[in-house]
Amino acid sequence: MIKTDILIIGAGPTGLFTVFEAGLLKMKAHLIDALPMPGGQCSEIYPKKPIYDIPAYPEILAGDLVDKLMDQIKPFEPGFTLGERAETLEKLEDGSFIVTTNLGTKHHAPVVVIAGGLGSFEPRKPLISNISKFEDNGVAYMIKDPEQYRDKKVVIAGGGDSALDWAIFLSDVASEVTLVHRRNEFRGALDSVEKAAELAKAGRIKLFTQAEVKNLYGEDQLSAVGIGFTDPDKREHYLETDYFIPLFGLSPKLGPIGGWGLEIEKNAIKVNNSYDYQTNIKGVYAIGDVNTYPGKLKLILSGFHEAAVMCQSAYQIVNPGKRYMMKYTTVGGVTGFDGTKKEAKKEVIQSILA
Numbered sequence: 001m002i003k004t005d006i007l008i009i010g011a012g013p014t015g016l017f018t019v020f021e022a023g024l025l026k027m028k029a030h031l032i033d034a035l036p037m038p039g040g041q042c043s044e045i046y047p048k049k050p051i052y053d054i055p056a057y058p059e060i061l062a063g064d065l066v067d068k069l070m071d072q073i074k075p076f077e078p079g080f081t082l083g084e085r086a087e088t089l090e091k092l093e094d095g096s097f098i099v100t101t102n103l104g105t106k107h108h109a110p111v112v113v114i115a116g117g118l119g120s121f122e123p124r125k126p127l128i129s130n131i132s133k134f135e136d137n138g139v140a141y142m143i144k145d146p147e148q149y150r151d152k153k154v155v156i157a158g159g160g161d162s163a164l165d166w167a168i169f170l171s172d173v174a175s176e177v178t179l180v181h182r183r184n185e186f187r188g189a190l191d192s193v194e195k196a197a198e199l200a201k202a203g204r205i206k207l208f209t210q211a212e213v214k215n216l217y218g219e220d221q222l223s224a225v226g227i228g229f230t231d232p233d234k235r236e237h238y239l240e241t242d243y244f245i246p247l248f249g250l251s252p253k254l255g256p257i258g259g260w261g262l263e264i265e266k267n268a269i270k271v272n273n274s275y276d277y278q279t280n281i282k283g284v285y286a287i288g289d290v291n292t293y294p295g296k297l298k299l300i301l302s303g304f305h306e307a308a309v310m311c312q313s314a315y316q317i318v319n320p321g322k323r324y325m326m327k328y329t330t331v332g333g334v335t336g337f338d339g340t341k342k343e344a345k346k347e348v349i350q351s352i353l354a
Contacts, residue, residue: 001098001106001107001108002030002079002081002105002106002107002108003107003108003109004028004029004030004079004107004108004109005022005027005028005029005109005110005111005318006018006022006027006028006029006030006109006111006112006113006311006314006318007029007030007031007032007097007099007107007109007111007112007113008029008030008031008032008113008115009031009032009033009086009099009112009113009114009115009116009257010031010032010033010040010114010115010116010288010290011031011032011033011035011038011039011040011080011082012033012039012040012041012042012115012116012288013039013040013042013065013066013069013288013300013303013304014115014287014288014289014300014303014304014306014307015031015033015040015113015115015116015288016031016038016039016066016069016070016072016073017069017072017073017303017304017307018113018115018287018307018310018311019031019073019076019078020069020072020073020076021307021308021310021311022076022311022314023073023075023076024311025311025312025315027311027314027315027318028076028078028079029076029078029079030078030079030080030081030107030109031078031079031080031081032081032082032084032085032086032099032101032107033080033081033082033083033084034083034084034085035082035083036082036083037082038066038070038080038082039062039063039066041062042062042063042065042066043062043063043066046062046142046143046144046162047061047062047063047066047144047145048061048062048063048143048144048145048146048147049061049062049143049162049165049166049169050062050165050169051065051300053299053300053301054300054301055301065300081101081105081107084101084102084103084105085101085102085255085256086099086100086101086256086257087100087101087102087256088100088256088260089112089257089260089261089284091281091283095110095282095283095317096108096109096110096283097109097110097111097112097283097284099112102256110283110317110318111283111284111285111314111317111318112283112284112285113284113285113286113287113310113314114257114269114279114284114285114286114287114290114291115286115287115288115290115303115307116254116257116288116290123141123142123246123248123249124246124248124249125141125246125248126157126212126213126246126248128213128214128215128216130216131216133216134216134218134221134222134244137218137220137221137222138216138218138221138222138223138241138242138243138244139216139222139243139244139245139246140243140244140245141245141246141247142247143166143245146166146169146170146173147173149170149173149174149242149243150173150174151174151175152174152175152242152243153174153175153176153178153240153241153242153243154170154174154176154177154178154241154242154243154245155178155180155213155225155239155241155243155244155245156170156177156178156179156180156245156246156247157179157180157181157212157213157244157245157246157247157248158181158246158247158248158249159181159182159183159185159186159187159188160186160187160188160247160248160249161187161188161189161192162247162249163179163181163188163247164179164186164188164189164192164193164195164196165188165192166245166247167179167196167199167205168192168195168196168199168205171199171204171205176206176241177204177205177206178205178206178207178208178239178241179196179200179205179206179207179208180208180211180212180213180227181208181209181210181211182209182210182211182212182230183209183210184209184210208227208229208237210229210230210231211227211228211229211230211237212227212228213225213226213227213228213244213246214226214227214228214236215228215236216244217238222241222242222243222244223240223241224238224239224240224241225238225239225241225244226238226239227239254267254269254290257269260281260284261280261281262279262280262281262284262286263279263280265292266292268289268290268291268292269286269290269291269292270291270292270293271285271286271287271291271292271293272293273293273294273295273296275313276309276310276312276313276314277291277293277306277309277310277313278310278313283317285310285313285314287303287306287307287310288302288303288306288307289303291306
């Protein structure tokens with residue numbers, strides 16, 4: 001049986017950053033993830049997708065963010081159970097938990113943190129009769145390596161951030177990028193909408209609004225799409241392409257976690273955001289995209305904040321009766337409370353325990 005202070009379910013960015021915050025408080029962490037590698041969606045689905053809302057990084061690729069998080073937590077030597085899904089949760093008489101995976105691996109910890117992102121998921125597919133015929137033969141529901149589309153013709157469908165960001169990014173990679181959206185208004189960030197509009201004016205993106213991809217053409221490989229319009233007077237537009245990428249988001253499912261007795265609202269776990277992101281089960285927390293509360297923002301940045309706050313609360317469970325005082329994470333000549341200069345070697349200060 002694997003024993004740890006904090007058991008983290010989900011090894012995406014939020015789960016990885018939790019290791020760092022726990023480490024600052026000298027708490028050992030272990031992570032479970034159904035994927036065979038750390039990083040969650042950032043590694044599995046879009047490692048080459050640029051992310052723009054990480055502090056100090058105007059732009060960073062999702063895969064690079066995972067690499068940097070792994071470097072950040074390396075000193076704390078976390079454990080990993082990868083390629084296994086957390087299946088059951090059992091609360092013991094002393095308040096600690098046993099979490100068992102689908103392969104029977106047991107984990108024992110006083111604190112369980114669910115950082116499973118969207119949970120298990122599958123892409124939302126457009127209702128096109130022959131779309132399955134072209135899956136992996138010109139139709140893709142996610143972009144792992146943008147170099148695959150170098151000098152190719154690409155049609156992207158969708159109106160959210162993912163569709164906009166990839167259309168913008170691939171305008172420098174593909175020979176032709178077409179963006180199709182069924183409405184005039186986009187749901188993405190205003191900056192991305194404006195960039196896409198500018199690229200459309202410059203002829204670097206073909207833009208079709210109030211339109212949908214209705215038909216796919218080709219023998220064994222996709223060769224063209226048929227774009228239909230909401231205006232009945234407009235005929236279908238036949239467009240040759242090498243790839244069709246519908247980016248309509250993911251359909252999330254909590255999987256076995258949904259049967260653990262947690263309070264669920266719209267496929268997300270309700271937490272107490274006025275204090276520590278704890279669920280209705282004492283000792284079980286939920287952070288990142290998997291949780292919900294009034295004013296929730298599904299951002300990586302929000303998950304990082306929730307991890308930091310949660311660890312402060314978890315410390316009291318792991319170390320009952322102990323007091324602590326957090327210090328600056330880096331110290332190099334700081335001013336003390338008495339106004340005098342305190343010289344100190346620059347190092348990571350985990351905590352001062354009393």
